[in-house]
Amino acid sequence: MNVAEKIITPLLELDNIDAGYGAKIVVQNISLSLKKGEIGCLLGPSGCGKSTLLRAIAGFEEVKKGTIKLSQQLISDPQHTLPPEHRNIGMVFQDIALFPHLSIADNVAFGIKHLPSKERHARVEQLLTLVDLNQKAKQFPHQLSGGQQQRIALARALAPKPKLILLDEPFSGLDAKLRETLVPQVKQILKHEQVSALMVSHDQAEAFAIADKIAVMQEGRIHQWDNAYNSYHYPATKFVADFIGKSKFLPAVTLCEHCIETSLGKLESDSPHGYQAGSEVLVLVRIDDLKHDPISENFGIVKKKDFHGSYFTFELSLADGSQVLCNTPAHYNYQYNIGDKFNLKLNIEHLVLFNR
Amino acid sequence: MKILQYFTRFNWLSSCALVTAVILSLPILVVASSIFDGFDATWTHLANTVLTDYVINSTLLLLGVAVGVLLIGIPTAWFTSVCDFTGKKVLTWLLLLPLAVPAYIVAYTYTGLLDFAGPVQTQIRQLTGLNYGEYWFFEIRSLPGAVIMLTLVLYPYVYLLARAAFLEQSTSALEVCRTLGYSRTQAFFKLSLPMARPAIIAGLTLALMETLADYGTVQFFGVSTFTTGIFRTFYGLGDPTAAAQLASVLLSFVAFLIILERYSRRLYRYHSSNELRAIPALIKLSAKHTCIAWVICLLPISVGFLIPSSVLAYWAFTQATFEASAFFSLAWNSFYLAMSAAIIAVILSLVMAYAKRLKNSPPVNSAVTIASLGYALPGTIIAIGIIIPLAWLDHRLINFFADYFDLDIGLLLSGTLFALLFAYTVRFLAVSMGAVQSGLDKIKPSLDDAARSLGNNNTMVLRNIHAPLMRSSLLTALLIVFVDVLKELPATLILRPFNFNTLAVHAYELASDERLIDAAPASLMIVCVGLLPVIILSRSISNKREH
Numbered sequence: 010m011n012v013a014e015k016i017i018t019p020l021l022e023l024d025n026i027d028a029g030y031g032a033k034i035v036v037q038n039i040s041l042s043l044k045k046g047e048i049g050c051l052l053g054p055s056g057c058g059k060s061t062l063l064r065a066i067a068g069f070e071e072v073k074k075g076t077i078k079l080s081q082q083l084i085s086d087p088q089h090t091l092p093p094e095h096r097n098i099g100m101v102f103q104d105i106a107l108f109p110h111l112s113i114a115d116n117v118a119f120g121i122k123h124l125p126s127k128e129r130h131a132r133v134e135q136l137l138t139l140v141d142l143n144q145k146a147k148q149f150p151h152q153l154s155g156g157q158q159q160r161i162a163l164a165r166a167l168a169p170k171p172k173l174i175l176l177d178e179p180f181s182g183l184d185a186k187l188r189e190t191l192v193p194q195v196k197q198i199l200k201h202e203q204v205s206a207l208m209v210s211h212d213q214a215e216a217f218a219i220a221d222k223i224a225v226m227q228e229g230r231i232h233q234w235d236n237a238y239n240s241y242h243y244p245a246t247k248f249v250a251d252f253i254g255k256s257k258f259l260p261a262v263t264l265c266e267h268c269i270e271t272s273l274g275k276l277e278s279d280s281p282h283g284y285q286a287g288s289e290v291l292v293l294v295r296i297d298d299l300k301h302d303p304i305s306e307n308f309g310i311v312k313k314k315d316f317h318g319s320y321f322t323f324e325l326s327l328a329d330g331s332q333v334l335c336n337t338p339a340h341y342n343y344q345y346n347i348g349d350k351f352n353l354k355l356n357i358e359h360l361v362l363f364n365r
Numbered sequence: 366m367k368i369l370q371y372f373t374r375f376n377w378l379s380s381c382a383l384v385t386a387v388i389l390s391l392p393i394l395v396v397a398s399s400i401f402d403g404f405d406a407t408w409t410h411l412a413n414t415v416l417t418d419y420v421i422n423s424t425l426l427l428l429g430v431a432v433g434v435l436l437i438g439i440p441t442a443w444f445t446s447v448c449d450f451t452g453k454k455v456l457t458w459l460l461l462l463p464l465a466v467p468a469y470i471v472a473y474t475y476t477g478l479l480d481f482a483g484p485v486q487t488q489i490r491q492l493t494g495l496n497y498g499e500y501w502f503f504e505i506r507s508l509p510g511a512v513i514m515l516t517l518v519l520y521p522y523v524y525l526l527a528r529a530a531f532l533e534q535s536t537s538a539l540e541v542c543r544t545l546g547y548s549r550t551q552a553f554f555k556l557s558l559p560m561a562r563p564a565i566i567a568g569l570t571l572a573l574m575e576t577l578a579d580y581g582t583v584q585f586f587g588v589s590t591f592t593t594g595i596f597r598t599f600y601g602l603g604d605p606t607a608a609a610q611l612a613s614v615l616l617s618f619v620a621f622l623i624i625l626e627r628y629s630r631r632l633y634r635y636h637s638s639n640e641l642r643a644i645p646a647l648i649k650l651s652a653k654h655t656c657i658a659w660v661i662c663l664l665p666i667s668v669g670f671l672i673p674s675s676v677l678a679y680w681a682f683t684q685a686t687f688e689a690s691a692f693f694s695l696a697w698n699s700f701y702l703a704m705s706a707a708i709i710a711v712i713l714s715l716v717m718a719y720a721k722r723l724k725n726s727p728p729v730n731s732a733v734t735i736a737s738l739g740y741a742l743p744g745t746i747i748a749i750g751i752i753i754p755l756a757w758l759d760h761r762l763i764n765f766f767a768d769y770f771d772l773d774i775g776l777l778l779s780g781t782l783f784a785l786l787f788a789y790t791v792r793f794l795a796v797s798m799g800a801v802q803s804g805l806d807k808i809k810p811s812l813d814d815a816a817r818s819l820g821n822n823n824t825m826v827l828r829n830i831h832a833p834l835m836r837s838s839l840l841t842a843l844l845i846v847f848v849d850v851l852k853e854l855p856a857t858l859i860l861r862p863f864n865f866n867t868l869a870v871h872a873y874e875l876a877s878d879e880r881l882i883d884a885a886p887a888s889l890m891i892v893c894v895g896l897l898p899v900i901i902l903s904r905s906i907s908n909k910r911e912h
Contacts (some may be wrong), residue, residue, distance in 0.1 A: 069814055093817040094825075100818040106811035110833045119829075120819030162815075169820060 026075030053226035099166030386732035392750025399609035433516030438523025458903035463669030465895035469581025526568035578743035744856030804838025
C-alpha cells in the first residue's frame, strides 16, 4: 500500500445499510465514507433518522442490512454488532451526559482508567487545557455552565484517542450566542486532535461552519453527500435545494441545452443543463440570485417585507402567481410597501433545474 | 406472527417482573373473587346486624379524618411555604414528626393520659373534689376520639403535598392575579388553592387509605369498622369466606380512593407549571402574625408528637415493668423480620425497575402498576387474601405427603414467617419501588451510552455509574420499608406464627390488657426507629428549597 492509497482509504465506511429500533426500519440504503481527519455532518429535519444512523455507527443499534467498517475492520453487519465499548469511537450526547457523581477531572479520565496514573493525569491536564477549563478540574458537572459542560463532554470523548468522534446535536441545548462561539472552538479542537468526526445537526449554519462534508437526509435516506459549496450550488435533489439556503422554484421551459425561458425572462447557463429543449422544468432561484433593479422591466408585487437590521427581505409575487425572495441592503429605507410594484433582475450563472 | 416475535424478544428480567406481579396480585384476586363464593348464613347475619354499622362508622371516620387533615395540613403548608417568619425552618421539619408515630400508639398514649384512671382526670378530681359521674370529660375511646387520633398522625400527608404544590406555583400567575385587582387573600382562595387542589386531594387520599387500613386505633376504641369487622368474622365467627367478602366491600372503598388519587395526580401534571420560576417573594409576617403562625403550627406538632412521645418516654423510663431479655428478643424479632422484608422488597423493586428501563413494554408496565397497588390495600385485606390460599395449599401438601410418603410435615406456608414476609412485600413493595424508580430515573440513558462509548461493558456500567448513583435511593427504600414493617399491626396479628411476637404486637397485647404504661417501652422503640425516615424526608424537602 503506498502513501497515496493510505490517504484515500476511508476511515469510516457505510455500505448500503438499513437500521432502526426494534422491528422498525428508520434509515435505508445508506452509503457514505469519511476520510481520516475529516469532519462530516448528517443534516436534516427532525425525524429524518440522522440520530438513528449515528447510534448504529456507535454500536447502540444493530444494522438490518449492509456493513459498517472502521479502518477497514468490520464492526457491524446484520449478524454481528461489535459492542460500543470495543469500537474505539467517542461520542458526545445531546444532553451532555456528564457523570454527576464524578469531578470534572474524573469525568475526563473515565475512559482512560487503564492508563498508568501519571500518563492519565497528563492526558487529562492536556485535554482540560485544550478546552480551556483547567481551573475547573476539581469541580463537579452541576457547577459548570452549559457551554463548559459541553466542552468537558468533548474532552471526555477525546481522552481515549478514538479514531472517530460522534456528536449528536451537541449544540442544540445551548443558546444562540453561545453556539456561535462554541462551534468554531469545537472545530478547532477536533482539527487539533486530528480526529475524524461525524456530527448530527438540523441547523444548516452549524453544519456549514464545522463540516468538511455534509449528508443531507430526509425520511431515512441520504440525498447528497458532498461539501458545503456543492450542496449549496449543485444540489442533487429538489429537497436539498429547498432545505439548504433560502430559495424558491420558478416554472420554466427549456429552449436549448443551455437556456430556459421563465416569467422573468430568458436565462442562460454556463454549462449544459441536461434537459431536452421544450421540457417543462422548475428552476431554483436563490435569494441571492435576485437583485433590486429600478430600470428592469420585470417586477413582482410585494407580499411581505421583513427588516433584519442590515438588510430587508422581500417576498414577491410574480405575474404567473409564483413567489420569489429578494434581499436588499438596508442602509437606505426602500420605500416599497405591501402591494407595491418591485422591479427586479434575475442573475443566475449556473442553472439548477428539476422536473416539474 | 407478530405476537410470537413479541414473546421471543422478552428477556428474563421482564419475565421475573411479570411473575412477581402475578404472585403479588394473588391476595387481592382471592378477596375480590370471594363475592362469587355465594353468601352463606354468616354473611346474611352480618348483613342484617352489623354491616350497616361498619359502613356508617367507616364513612364517618373517613369524613372526620378528611376534615381534620385538611384543616391542619393546608394552613401549616401555607405558612411554611409562602410566608417568611422567625423559626419557619424549624417548624417546617417539626411538622413532619407525627409521621413517625403509628396511630394506635398515639391512641394508647392518650387513653393512658385521659381516661378515668389517667393522671389528667385524677388531677381534676383531686382539685375539684368531684367524683365519678359528677363532671363531664371528653370520652377518648369513641368515634370522635379515633378521628382525632388518626388526624394527628395523618395530616403530614396533606401538609407535604400541599406545601410542595404551593412552592411550585408560579409567582407570575399570582402577580397576574394581583394586577387584575385581587387582594392577596382573594388570590389565595381564587388561585393558589384551586391550583394546589390536585396535590391536596392526592395527599388526602393517602391519608384516607391509611384511615381505612387502621385496625389498632378503632379496635382499641371499640369503634366497629370494616377492619374490626373482618377480624371479628375471621376469629370470632371462624368464617374466612365471610371475612373475605367483608374485605371485598372494603376493597371497593379502597378502589374508589385509588381512582381518585390517580385522577388527581394526573391533573397535577397539568396544574403544575414547567416554566422557570423566579424565587417567590415571600410574605413577611409581622410579630403578631408570627405568633399566630407559631400557634397554628405548634399545636399539631405538640399534640401529635411532642406530648405523646414525652409521655411514652416518661412511662418507659419510670413506671413500666420492663424485662430486658424478653424485650430484646421482641426487638430482635421485629428487626430481622423488618430487615428481611426490606431486602426482599428492594430486590424485587430493582427487578421491576430495571425490567421497565430495559424493556418499556405494555406488559411490563402493567406488571409494575399491579405490583404497586398494594400500598392502598389495608393489611387486613392482604392478610385474609394470603391466609385463605396458603391454608388451602398447606392442606393439599399435608395430605399429599401423608398419602405418598407417610410424613407429617405440618404447616409449611400459612402460620410461618413466609406468610408474613409475603404480606409485607405486597403491602410495601410500592414504597420501595417509588424510591428505587426515582433513583433510577435520575440516571439518564445517555449516561449508560456515554460510559459504553468510553469502553465500559454492561457490568462495568452497573458498577461505575449505577451503583454509586443509586446507593442513596436504595438505602432510603430499605429504610422506609423497614420502618413500615416495624409499625405494621393487623397483617402481623393475623399471619404471625403461633407465639411469635414483635414490638407492635406486644404493644397491642399489653394495651388490650389495659397495661398501657407497660406498653410504653415497645411503643417508644417503634417511634424512635420511625423517626429515621422522617429525618431523611425533612432533609430532602429542605434541600429542594435551596435549588
